[in-house]
Amino acid sequence: MSREQLTNDIWKACDILRRDDNCGGVMEYVEHIAWLLFLKFFDEQEEIFGLEAELAGRSYKRVVDEAYRWSKWVPKALGSRVGGNSRRTTPEWDGDGLMQFVRGELIPYLASLNGSSEREVISGIFSDRNVVLCASPYNLKDVLEIIDSIDFKNPDDIHTVSHIYEGLLKRLGSENKMAGEFYTPRPIIRFMVEVIDPQIGETVYDPFCGSCGFLVEAYSHMQKQEKTTKDHKILQYDTFVGQEKKALPALLGIMNMVLHGIRVPDIRRRNTLAENLKNVSERFDIVITNPPFGGKENAQIQENFPIKSNATELLAVEHIIKKLKLSSKARCGMVVPEGTLFRGGAFATLKQMLLNDLNLFLVVSLPSGAFAPYSDVKTALLFFDRSSSTKEVLYYEMSLSENLKKLSKGNPIADEHFDEGREIVRLWRDYSQGKVTPQDFPDSSWFVDEKTLVERQYDLSARNPNRLEGEKLPHPSELTARMIENQQKFQQSLERLHKMIIRQDEAL
Known part of the structure; x- marks a missing residue:
């Protein structure tokens, strides 16, 4: 099947689901197609795992029992293929039989799996929620027909589906405000990954992973460094860890990762902020994330943290600091609401700890609308590491063209908006090696020393000294x-x- 045909077919499947009585909104049809894609993909991966084991002279125990494998139950609903892809035999199930199996047997079975990391990944997708299932068996059969035609052993098919899937996630982010909980614009992610520059052999953690955009982009960045089968194995099994509280974003994230080449993602279903920071046993080289902000946690959760607060954005920073390895190379890139930069009280205490215990080396102030349309909160990016305490902070204030006052759904943030930021990061790296001076940086960036930040009572707000006095308005x-x-x-x-x-x- 050509890429164009496959693209048209998948969008057709979305249209079929969108018209169904149970899948009227973008949230429902994206969820539905995601779990169907996952089951088809995982079944074909299991075949690959079995062949690899056979070639290596070892046995392989399938994760999913035979009756519940895609390749076993889908032919009962559609009929087995005869003479290539064009003809099928008479199906064993009618519409009612299909719906009874999926609703009464398949989903409960998948939700009950346990005993291995792979089984728990699947269980995490199908348990603790009502899985969206279209109302019409005829719509379901039409969609199954389309997804069954995808060859997940073919790199071209995987590339095409992953591209479409990213488009679905972007559409979800654009059309549904709830998607702001787990979708971060990809240009922001790409810039953050470039700054953090993860290397093979380093572990990468996203404690609030949502649809796993940060982990996928980090994988793409690190995959370019891959030279040996050992490198490949490290990236597949020993590098990426994500945590997600809610079932739907966990499903979307797992599917996003497998489509981009990570065959068995380590995505854990749990409330990250429920971990007691007095007993941290697992730490990571890199944390890169967009934590939840604007939320509140109860008193019981707050007991897990040295600095008590009900604000999720403050607790998230505490968690991240504790989860970074005690190594000079351990580093973090994270999104914060800009209010975090100037708020006092517990926030000031946290920022004092951040400056004393870590090296806050870069603060990027994003323009209004960077997370449009599902959030109007003005945001900033923080980058810090464990190399030393903070001596000075490089600030960068992203500016927009003169005819664009703010970003919006119609004018979203794009990769080119970070061109100047990339140049500033390049200059900063040269500056750290003594090759350039602060005077070589553009007017959109400036340095602030630690003493000044202390005098400001740990107000980390971006106050550009290079702007004219009349422009220095918050x-x-x-x-x-x-x-x-x-x-x-x-x-x-x-x-x-x-x-x-x-x-x-x-x-x-």
Whole structure:
């Protein structure tokens, strides 16, 4: 099948699901096609694993029992192929039989798997949620026919499907605000991976992995370094770890990774912030992530952290710091809401720890709308490592063209927006080797020493000294964030005063 035909067929499958009564929205049909693609892919991978084991003179025990393998139950629904791909025998099941099997046997079986990492990956996809299943057996059969025609042993088919799948994830991010929980624009990810520059032999961890964009891009970056079968094995089995709290993004992320070449992804279904940081046993060379922000955690979860706060963005930074290896080369790139840079209280305590215990070497202030359309929160990128305590921080403020005031759904962030940022990173690397001076950097970047940041009470806001005085106005989102913080402080003071009055009244 040609790439063009396969592309058309997969989009046709999406249209079929979109018209179904159970899959009206983009969230539902993307989820549905993802788990079907996963089952087809995994079945063909199991065949490859079996052949590899046979050639090596060892046995291989299939993960999925025979009755539930794609290659066994799909022919019962569609009929077995005869004479190539054009004709099929009469199917064993009618529409009702297919739906009864999928709903009553297949999904419960897959949800119950346990006993190995591969089985638990599958169980994590199908348990703890209502799996989206289209209402019409005829729609399901039409989609099964299309997906069954994909040859996942053919690199061209895998490349085509992975490209389409990324398009589906992008569409999900553009059309559904909930997708902001697990979709990060790929230009942001690519820039962050370039800055962090992961190398084969280093472990890469995303504690809030969502659809696994960071891990996929890190794999693509590291795969270019692959020279031996040992390198290949390290990348496949000993490099990438992700954690995800929710079932749907875990499914989307696992499928994203397998389509990009990681055959058995180590994606763990759990609440990352539930880990007690007093007993950390597993650490990583690299952490690269976009944590949840704007959320709140309960008092029980907060007990896991040295610095107590209900703000998920603060707890995420604490978790990341603790999960970095105690090595000078351990490093992190992460997204934060810009309010994290200037907020006081527990945030200031955390930033003091960050500057004292790690080297915060780069802060990138992104323009408004970088995460449009599902989030209007202004964001920044933090990059730090364990090489030393912070001596100075390089800031870069991304600017837009004169005719574009902010990014939006119609004008999304793109790779070319980071061209100047890449040049600044190149200059920074030369600067660290004494080849250039701060005067060689463009006006969109500047250095701030640690002493100045301490004097600012750990306010890490991007304040470009190279702009004209009249331009040194904080962004409206910074002003509103400060207003919210002041309002919260006022509310807390008012509540304390109220309690004092009540206690005095009770004492009388």
